[in-house]
Amino acid sequence: MRLHNKLFLFFLILFFLGTSATAQADETVPFLHLIDGDSILVEYEGHSQAVRLIGVDAPEWGQEYGTQAKSFALKFCYGKNLRLEFDRTRRDRHGRLLAYVYSGTSMLNEELVRAGLALAERYEPNTRHQPRLEQAQDEAKRKRMGFWLRGGLEQTPAQWRKTHPRKGGNSPLRQ
Incomplete structure (x- = not known):
């Protein structure tokens, strides 16, 4: 392979490595609104955009602890610029940021x-960050925090959604 071709290949590889790193870069965005305990609305690239939290499933509105999860998330986000860290897939099938x-x-x-x-x-x-989230869950169980005070939820949020479908079908805001 000639030097010219080797240099071209080298710069091509650097270009693709650079764009893939950029695709996973963190973004700082203003908080706009809370959707529920595990979904928020932010301003992203000039538009309001739903963000689904990766690796968690919070109780739904109307489910036990749903109000507490929503209040906790609102207190965490309100009036702040938030940093979004992306993982391997940036969007879900509904177009939400993950x-x-x-x-x-x-x-x-x-x-x-x-x-x-x-x-x-x-x-x-x-x-x-799955090991980190599972460690936090083990800690919450051990300390009997939130719904772990009663040994957990009567139904997981996924089970609750199946038995309480929203009017007009499943919400596109659910994972």
Whole structure:
């Protein structure tokens, strides 16, 4: 292979490595609104955009602890610029951003689980912080935080959604 071709190949590889790193870069965004305990609305690239928290499933509106999960998330996010950390897949099938959400060094996903207000749930392929979320859940169980005070939820949020379908079908805001 000639030097010219080797240099071209080298720069081509660098270009693709650079764009793939950029695709996974964190974004800082203003908080706009809370959808529920595990979904928020932010301003992203000039538009309001739903963000689904990776690795957690919080009780739904109307489900036990649903109001507490929503209040906790609102207190965490209100009036702040939040940092979104993306994992392997940036969007779900509904077009929502999938992210770990930070205020300073605190991760909302983890703090919800640690407070006993969300379950740690594995959603492939976005599992970068799964051990951290599972450790927070073990801690919440051990300390009997939130719904772990009563040994857990009567139904998981996924089970609750199946028995309480929304009018007009499933919401596109659910994972």
